[in-house]
Amino acid sequence: MPVPVARLQPAGRSSPAFRFCDAPAFPPWGVSINGKGFDSKWMSQEEEKYLVLCVDRDDDLGTKAKVESPVVGRESAVTAATKLALADPEEADANAIFAAVRKLDELRRANTECEVAVVCGDFDRGFKADRRIGKQVGSVLAGGNYSGVILVSDGGEDEQVIPIVQSLKPIVSVQRITVKHSQTVEETYQILGRYLRMLIFDPHYSKYALGVPGLILVLAGVLTVTGHAFEGALAALLIIGGAFLVRGFSIDRTVAGLLHRGPTGYIRFVSMIFAVIVVIVGIDSGYLAMTGATTAWESVLANPSQLLVYGGTLVGYMLQGSLNLVWAGLAIYSIGALLSHIARDSIRWRRDAYTLAILALLYLPVQTFSAFLVSGTEQATFLLISYVLLGLVAVFLLSITLYPRVRTRPSAEIE
Numbered sequence: 001m002p003v004p005v006a007r008l009q010p011a012g013r014s015s016p017a018f019r020f021c022d023a024p025a026f027p028p029w030g031v032s033i034n035g036k037g038f039d040s041k042w043m044s045q046e047e048e049k050y051l052v053l054c055v056d057r058d059d060d061l062g063t064k065a066k067v068e069s070p071v072v073g074r075e076s077a078v079t080a081a082t083k084l085a086l087a088d089p090e091e092a093d094a095n096a097i098f099a100a101v102r103k104l105d106e107l108r109r110a111n112t113e114c115e116v117a118v119v120c121g122d123f124d125r126g127f128k129a130d131r132r133i134g135k136q137v138g139s140v141l142a143g144g145n146y147s148g149v150i151l152v153s154d155g156g157e158d159e160q161v162i163p164i165v166q167s168l169k170p171i172v173s174v175q176r177i178t179v180k181h182s183q184t185v186e187e188t189y190q191i192l193g194r195y196l197r198m199l200i201f202d203p204h205y206s207k208y209a210l211g212v213p214g215l216i217l218v219l220a221g222v223l224t225v226t227g228h229a230f231e232g233a234l235a236a237l238l239i240i241g242g243a244f245l246v247r248g249f250s251i252d253r254t255v256a257g258l259l260h261r262g263p264t265g266y267i268r269f270v271s272m273i274f275a276v277i278v279v280i281v282g283i284d285s286g287y288l289a290m291t292g293a294t295t296a297w298e299s300v301l302a303n304p305s306q307l308l309v310y311g312g313t314l315v316g317y318m319l320q321g322s323l324n325l326v327w328a329g330l331a332i333y334s335i336g337a338l339l340s341h342i343a344r345d346s347i348r349w350r351r352d353a354y355t356l357a358i359l360a361l362l363y364l365p366v367q368t369f370s371a372f373l374v375s376g377t378e379q380a381t382f383l384l385i386s387y388v389l390l391g392l393v394a395v396f397l398l399s400i401t402l403y404p405r406v407r408t409r410p411s412a413e414i415e
Contacts, residue, residue, distance in 0.1 A: 048147040050107065050114040050172065051140065053165065054100040056093045057121040057129050057157050064088050069120035070136040072143070077101050077116050092154040092177075099177045100152040107150075115144060125157065134164045141169055148172035157190065212243045264340040271336020275329040282325025289321025290314050316373025323370060327363055331356060361391045 054077075061067045065083040081097035088094070097118055104116040119136040121129025150173045153159050165171055199209040216236045223232030246252050255269060291297050296310035296317075307314075338352035365387040372384050 047113060049145060050112065050148055050150055051144070051146045051169070052100050052104045052107070052114055052116040052150045052152060053137070053140075054093075054097050054116070054118045054152045055121070055133060055161050055165075056096075056118065057133065057161060058125055059120040059123050059129070060084065060088070060091055060093045061097075061118065061120050063123055064091065069118060070140050071118040072115065072140060074101055074104060074116055077118055080118060096152055096154040096177050099175065103150060103152055103175060114150070115146075121161075130161060130164055133161050134168070137165055137168055150175065152177065208243060208247065212239060215239060264343045267340045267343065268336055271333055271339075275333035275336070278329035278332060279326050282322040282329060284322075285325055286318035286320075286322025290318040293317045312373045316370045319366065319370035320374065323363075323367055327359060331359055334359065358395065361394045365391050 056069070059069075061069060061071075061080055061084055064087040065080065067080045067083055071077055071080045077097055078101055081094045081101070084091055084097070085094040100116050100118070104114055107114045117140045119133050119140065121133045123129075146169060148170045149165055151159075151162065151165060151171050152175045154177050159174070159176075162171060162174070199205050216239050219235045219239070220232040223229065223235065257265075293314060296313045299306045300310055300314070334352050334355045338349050338356070341347075341349040341352060365384065368384040368387050372381060
């Protein structure tokens with residue numbers, strides 16, 4: 001189309017010095033005036049068209065209202081939303097579809113060319129739902145030359161499809177609709193549902209969330225049927241306590257790490273099992289020795305306030321009865337660690353030797369202390385003080401001679 005520009009014309013008697021007349025338009029590459037050029041680019045702007053998209057990720061529209069998706073067009077969307085609202089008046093997706101239709105009307109009143117569509121996923125959600133949504137959005141976009149997508153969502157899971165839609169066409173706006181429910185409550189339910197699925201289907205957590213309670217229920221049921229309800233309750237407490245103990249001290253990870261090391265790990269594992277067995281037997285022996293002190297034990301049972309009088313004596317009897325086996329269990333564990341480090345050619349065997357030396361030095365003071373609690377004689381007091389002082393001197397000598405070598409090891413060594 002010619003563009004009117006000013007061009008100088010010869011002046012007549014009745015004509016002005018210059019006048020406007022038609023001249024060809026500037027070429028797209030521009031013109032130059034006095035050697036100073038400027039570009040004038042002429043572009044034809046295409047009319048923009050938008051798709052107002054509503055997503056039903058769990059396919060409530062199909063399962064409840066029996067409406068096939070995708071749904072394209074205003075009348076079809078209103079009909080689908082009406083059927084869904086009649087099938088389930090509390091369904092939020094129906095309100096989201098009506099909101100998408102209202103958004104369509106607003107854009108058309110603003111002279112913006114647009115269309116509305118509803119796509120659905122799958123009842124099981126997940127990969128199957130996202131794949132179906134991607135196919136339906138692609139088919140809807142193929143039916144028109146859309147510049148972008150306006151996503152209308154009720155929040156929550158429906159907004160998880162944003163990356164899928166963006167991979168097909170840019171999302172220029174997102175409108176969230178909140179109707180008859182709190183967004184925070186919905187997100188809380190989603191988080192709880194995610195963790196419940198993790199507790200049920202993740203083997204790392206399901207063995208504690210389902211395995212331990214299942215074992216308790218089975219044992220309790222069997223023992224109750226056989227007339228051993230008390231034993232069933234006791235077994236349940238032992239299983240729960242054992243599970244808490246294993247997880248609290250990461251015993252399962254420690255055992256797995258030991259077995260992963262090969263033969264040296266088996267040495268540590270076997271020595272640890274033997275040590276635990278010996279320590280448990282030692283504690284039981286100490287308990288029997290404590291209950292064997294008839295005068296003190298019967299006095300405490302008859303009057304619990306006598307525990308303040310005979311408490312020290314009972315502790316002394318328990319130490320005397322369990323000391324040898326408990327110390328033996330600790331020594332077995334330390335010897336197993338020592339042999340494991342020697343087999344691995346690790347310098348950490350010095351630390352285990354240091355531990356054994358400390359156990360040997362502490363044996364006599366602890367034994368004398370138990371005798372002092374039982375008898376309280378002057379001789380026991382003298383021996384206790386003497387052994388404590390000798391033990392301190394021995395520990396001091398070990399600390400300044402052996403311990404620095406224990407801490408010194410090659411930097412390249414890996415435990």
